[in-house]
Amino acid sequence: MPRPLRDPRRAAPRRGRERGGPARSRDRRRNDVNPVVLVVDDEPGVRYTLRAILEDQGWTVEEAADGLEALDRIRRGGVDLVLTDLRMPRLDGMQLLAELSSLPAAPRAVVITAHGSERHAVEAMKHGALDYFAKPFDADEIVRVVRRSIEQLRLADENRRLRARLALGRTMVFESPAMARVAELVERVAGRDVTVLLTGESGTGKELVARAIVRASPRAERPYVRFNCAALPRELAEAELFGHARGAFTGAVRSRAGLFREADGGTLLLDEIGELDPATQGALLRVLQEREVRPVGEDRPVRVDVRVLAATHHDLARDVEAGRFRKDLFYRLDVVSIRVPPLRERPEDIAPLAEHFARRFGDRFGLEAPRLSPRVLDRLRRHDWPGNVRELEHVVERLVALAAGPEIDDDPFAGDAAADPTVGPGLRERVAAFERGLVAEAMARCQGNQSEAARQLGISRVTLIDKLKRHGLR
Numbered sequence: 001m002p003r004p005l006r007d008p009r010r011a012a013p014r015r016g017r018e019r020g021g022p023a024r025s026r027d028r029r030r031n032d033v034n035p036v037v038l039v040v041d042d043e044p045g046v047r048y049t050l051r052a053i054l055e056d057q058g059w060t061v062e063e064a065a066d067g068l069e070a071l072d073r074i075r076r077g078g079v080d081l082v083l084t085d086l087r088m089p090r091l092d093g094m095q096l097l098a099e100l101s102s103l104p105a106a107p108r109a110v111v112i113t114a115h116g117s118e119r120h121a122v123e124a125m126k127h128g129a130l131d132y133f134a135k136p137f138d139a140d141e142i143v144r145v146v147r148r149s150i151e152q153l154r155l156a157d158e159n160r161r162l163r164a165r166l167a168l169g170r171t172m173v174f175e176s177p178a179m180a181r182v183a184e185l186v187e188r189v190a191g192r193d194v195t196v197l198l199t200g201e202s203g204t205g206k207e208l209v210a211r212a213i214v215r216a217s218p219r220a221e222r223p224y225v226r227f228n229c230a231a232l233p234r235e236l237a238e239a240e241l242f243g244h245a246r247g248a249f250t251g252a253v254r255s256r257a258g259l260f261r262e263a264d265g266g267t268l269l270l271d272e273i274g275e276l277d278p279a280t281q282g283a284l285l286r287v288l289q290e291r292e293v294r295p296v297g298e299d300r301p302v303r304v305d306v307r308v309l310a311a312t313h314h315d316l317a318r319d320v321e322a323g324r325f326r327k328d329l330f331y332r333l334d335v336v337s338i339r340v341p342p343l344r345e346r347p348e349d350i351a352p353l354a355e356h357f358a359r360r361f362g363d364r365f366g367l368e369a370p371r372l373s374p375r376v377l378d379r380l381r382r383h384d385w386p387g388n389v390r391e392l393e394h395v396v397e398r399l400v401a402l403a404a405g406p407e408i409d410d411d412p413f414a415g416d417a418a419a420d421p422t423v424g425p426g427l428r429e430r431v432a433a434f435e436r437g438l439v440a441e442a443m444a445r446c447q448g449n450q451s452e453a454a455r456q457l458g459i460s461r462v463t464l465i466d467k468l469k470r471h472g473l474r
Contacts, residue, residue: 035150036060040070040084040096041112046135050083053139054146067091071099074107077193081130081149082109086120097127103305110149112137157191167215171208173356176346182209185338190216195288197273197333198311200340203390206311209340210269219307222266225259230275237280238296242287245297260293260304267307273333274314274325285329308333343385343392350381350392357393358408361400366437370400373409380412401432436471439464443473 037059039050044065051061062079064070066088073079082100086093093111100106111124111132121132130149133141167190168174168183189196190213198206207226214224232240243258259268270276276284287293288308292301310333319325343350354372362370372380376399385391395412402410442453454464467473 034058034060035080035153036062036078037081037083037146038062038064038070038073038079038107040064040067040082040088040093042066042085042088046085046112050142053142057143057147059146059150067093067096067099070096074100074103079107080153081146082107083112083146084109085112086124087114094124094127097124097129101128108149108153110145168209168212170215171212172205173353174346174349175352176348178341178346179349182338182340185336186212186216189213189336189338191218193218193307195308195310195333195335197316197335197337198309198340199316199337200313201342201388202313203388204340204342205389206313206340207269207271209338210309210311213309214267217267217307219266223263224267224269225263226269226271227259228271229280230272234277234280237276238283241280242283242293243295243298243302245295255295258293258295260287260306261302263306264304265306267309270308270310272312273310274312274316274319278326281326281329285326285332288329288332343388347381350385351377353389353392354380354396357396358400361397364437365400365434366440367400367403367406368440369406370403371407372396372399373407376408376410376412383413432471435467436473439467439471440473443468 037054039047039054039061040063041047041050042065047063047065051063054061062073064073067084068091070082070084071091074082082096084093084096091099097109097111100109108130109124109128111121111129113121113124113132113134118132118134121129121134124132130152131145133145168186172179174180174183186209196210196213198209200206211224214220227241229237239256239258241259243256243261245255270284287304290301291305292303294301314325316325316330316334320327320330343353354377358370358372362368380392380395387394399408399410399412438457439453442457443450446452446456450464450468451461454461457464459467
């Protein structure tokens with residue numbers, strides 16, 4: 001039978017009560033994962049009762065007297081579930097649900113309805129509520145509803161972590177323990193709306209890690225905007241980031257929203273953040289602190305809701321010591337730091353990356369199932385890779401472009417490649433590889449019929465035979 005509740009306003013005070021709140025049973029062990037539940041109701045007695053029931057289950061409980069007070073607490077973070085009444089002054093439960101739906105990474109809600117008002121509960125669930133229970137309520141029902149809701153949230157969080165691991169696997173090829181640790185950090189940070197600083201040498205894949213974070217985050221379906229801080233001079237960089245009014249400077253023939261407003265509700269990646277000039281660093285710091293931008297040439301600021309990811313190959317801590325980067329901005333950006341290791345620190349990734357690139361360029365150049373020989377893979381493993389993954393990609397592109405057959409056994413660092421292995425194939429090599437792809441596609445489409453393939457390519461059969469020999473397609 002349901003356990004009836006006494007009116008807490010007439011109940012005798014509990015023993016062990018501290019700071020005016022209900023006591024928690026001393027022999028009850030807290031959950032390993034202790035969710036924070038925010039109870040929102042304008043009646044102190046209802047808040048008292050719900051707090052007593054929930055704390056007896058080992059859950060942490062906080063209170064708010066109305067929707068506005070609840071929003072203020074939610075924006076500070078750390079709330080997992082909201083229990084809210086529907087009828088309250090200032091901001092009622094329905095309005096609170098609407099506000100929560102507009103906040104990224106906001107907690108989910110369970111609504112409290114009056115008896116006979118189930119249609120209001122159904123309406124609330126259409127607006128994002130997880131569940132509901134009606135007044136007058138009993139303790140067992142409340143515990144069941146809250147426990148079920150917390151389990152739903154746990155499963156959703158577990159699913160998000162799995163998506164983070166899969167997201168990094170979709171954007172990057174890796175087998176090394178070093179990159180597995182990066183994947184773990186992506187799992188942890190993707191669902192939490194914090195600023196992330198990605199560091200590492202050029203060519204390590206920082207932008208791919210950023211993309212994985214976005215894909216596994218609550219903002220995955222919102223805009224994702226990338227800006228290279230080294231690409232523009234100071235005046236244009238500020239206008240590009242923060243927007244500008246018409247006529248704000250020479251050439252500003254029309255107003256522009258700017259990248260922060262384009263990314264509103266989503267994520268902005270500031271690539272090569274260490275290249276920003278000091279004045280733009282100061283303007284960026286104000287945006288991160290105040291969550292608003294002031295377009296160039298305008299007096300009124302505009303509120304923005306943007307998650308910022310930053311990437312750099314600089315040692316920003318050293319740049320701070322040298323006076324090249326603002327200390328306060330560095331601390332704002334360095335909430336969570338993820339270092340993407342260079343390729344020489346993860347040699348286990350060289351072979352799978354090389355084989356991945358070989359397949360990709362084989363598809364592009366019309367070489368069916370290209371294979372890197374053991375000798376080539378051994379040479380690749382023993383290289384230092386100062387240009388990291390980008391250098392490896394260019395070396396494999398060159399090997400595939402020049403391949404005479406499906407097995408590639410050429411020295412990856414012979415000839416021009418040894419002079420500058422970070423540079424990909426030249427124009428002549430790319431044209432030859434493209435021609436090879438066209439010829440291979442035509443032969444496959446015509447099922448090996450040389451006359452028909454030559455006709456479709458607009459060349460003679462003799463010319464086709466010559467190209468087949470030259471590209472190793474016979």
